[in-house]
Amino acid sequence: xxxxxxxxxxxxxxEGNPLTVKCTYSVSGxxxxxxxxxxxxxxxxxxxxxxxxxxxxxGSYGFEAEFNKSQTSFHLKKPSALVSDSALYFCxxxxxxxxxxxxxxxxxxxxxxxx
Amino acid sequence: xxxxxxxxRHKITKRGQNVTFRCDPISEHNRLYWYRQTLGQGPEFLxxxxxxxxxxxxxxxxxxxxxxxxxxxxxxxEIQRTEQGxxxxxxxxxxxxxxxxxxxxxxxxxxxxxx
Numbered sequence: 001x002x003x004x005x006x007x008x009x010x011x012x013x014x015e016g017n018p019l020t021v022k023c024t025y026s027v028s029g030x031x032x033x034x035x036x037x038x039x040x041x042x043x044x045x046x047x048x049x050x051x052x053x054x055x056x057x058x059g060s061y062g063f064e065a066e067f068n069k070s071q072t073s074f075h076l077k078k079p080s081a082l083v084s085d086s087a088l089y090f091c092x093x094x095x096x097x098x099x100x101x102x103x104x105x106x107x108x109x110x111x112x113x114x115x
Numbered sequence: 116x117x118x119x120x121x122x123x124r125h126k127i128t129k130r131g132q133n134v135t136f137r138c139d140p141i142s143e144h145n146r147l148y149w150y151r152q153t154l155g156q157g158p159e160f161l162x163x164x165x166x167x168x169x170x171x172x173x174x175x176x177x178x179x180x181x182x183x184x185x186x187x188x189x190x191x192x193e194i195q196r197t198e199q200g201x202x203x204x205x206x207x208x209x210x211x212x213x214x215x216x217x218x219x220x221x222x223x224x225x226x227x228x229x230x
Binding site for chain 1: 118119146148150155158159160163165171206208210215216218221222223224
């Protein structure tokens with residue numbers, strides 16, 4: 001069965017500093033991996049995804065994520081954090097081995113960027 | 116732009132009552148998903164449709180829950196004999212195409228409170 005772990009409930013970072021939000025996954029086959037962001041009173045918004053190929057994926061708002069197959073990780077990164085990046089971030093995985101479209105989400109990590 | 120629309124946005128019901136939620140996906144999106152999200156948790160997969168066919172249903176979904184997508188367009192999620200534990204945000208999402216790697220577009224959710 002597929003699963004996702006986000007080991008940190010909250011990440012605190014100062015504006016202008018780099019940020020990392022961690023994600024590890026477990027699947028039977030190869031993964032499709034996604035990051036979504038949730039702002040208060042708004043729906044989840046897609047940030048980026050890993051399909052295949054280059055391990056460094058670039059997405060919206062300057063975010064990027066690094067896929068590491070040996071460590072089964074897909075950490076979200078940004079070189080310079082903004083206060084407006086403060087939100088709830090979810091990592092999600094879809095297992096290619098199942099052939100289905102079921103997507104499993106992690107519990108989420110709250111990012112707090114301090115001015 | 117008509118994104119994923121959910122109705123109602125909020126629902127308060129008494130324990131034991133039945134409730135029904137509606138989701139209108141993005142036009143021409145053939146896949147539709149239902150998730151449940153409780154405070155401090157990530158979205159929990161409930162079920163998904165490919166056009167009008169319900170292809171997978173979570174084992175967490177009791178017999179009190181039923182979802183339909185009769186014409187492959189909008190979908191309804193019904194909860195019978197509601198319990199306080201059903202209180203949550205119910206999220207709908209849709210995605211296009213046949214590929215497993217497409218991201219989902221989420222609605223703002225229906226917040227259910229069972230009193």
